[in-house]
Amino acid sequence: MPTITDPQVAALRAFLVHDTDDIAALAYQLGENGMMGYVRLAEAALAVAARKRFAPQFTNADLVKYVASVRVSRLTDGDEFDFDPVVGEDVLRYSLGQNVTHPLELEPRLRAIIALLDGLAETELSSEADVDELLTDARRIADQWLTERKPGT
C-alpha cells in the first residue's frame, strides 16, 4: 500500500517555505512515481490550510474573493502565474468538504492547488512550527486518502 514518503514531505516543505534552492531538486528526485503522492500531499495540505483560513463559517463570496485576491497577487509576477478562477473556486470548495459538480482536469487543477496553497501558506503559516504542524496533518490525511483510494484519483 503506497504511503507518503519523507522525500515527498521534504519537497512540499521546501515549497511552503519558498526554499527556492531546494524545491526543484527535491521535486526532481521524486520522479514520476513519487509525483502522485506529492500531489496528494499538496491537496491534503491545501485542505488543512483552507480550513484554518475559512472554517467554521464561510460564504461563497468569501471563496470567490479569495481566489481573485490570490490571482491578482500572482499576476504581479506575470500572466503565466494566473489560474482558472472557476477551477480555483471548485478546488477550494472541495478542500473545504463541499461537493463540486464540474469535472476538474488534472493540469488546471494542479495549477490551482499550487497557487492557492502558496497563497494560504503566505498568510496562515507564520512559523516553522506552523509548517511542521500543517505537514504532519497533511501527511496523515494524504495517507488516509491513499489507503482509501480517494474517488476520482
Add this chain to the structure above:
Amino acid sequence: MAVSDQQVATLRAFLEGDKPKYNDLLADLDRKSDGLGYSALVTAAFFEAVDRRFSTQSPRADAVDYVADVRSRSANAAEDVDPRIAERLIREVLGDGSTDDVDGRTSASTKLYLLTALTIDADLDAAELDQFLGKVKKMADHMLSRG
C-alpha cells in the same frame, strides 16, 4: 440604420432597474429590425461604462478584482457570471485581447450583467444617465454606420 428612441428607452429602463417597463419595452422591440441596433447600443454602453470605470494600467488585475466583486454580490451571481468570459469582455474594451470566440448569447448576457453592476456603481443621477445614453447612442450610430 440608426439607433431608435425606443431602443434607447429600453436600455434606459434596464439601467434604471425598472424591470416591468424594461420587459414591456423589450417585448415591443422587433427581433429582426431592432436586433442589430439594440445590440450595438448595449455594446456601446458596455464599452463606455468599462472605459469610465477602469484605468488601463493593469487591466488584467483590475478585471479579476471587479468581476470577483460583482460575483460576490448575490447568492446567484457567482453561478450566473462566468468569470473567465466576464474578465475577457472587460479586458477587450481596455485593448487587451479579443472575445471573438465567445458565443453571442453568452457575450450579451454577461455584458448586461456587468453593465448593471457598472451602472449601479456609477450611481448616475437622471441628468448623468441622459448624458451617458446620449453618448452611447452616438457611439452605436457610428458603429452601425460603419457596418
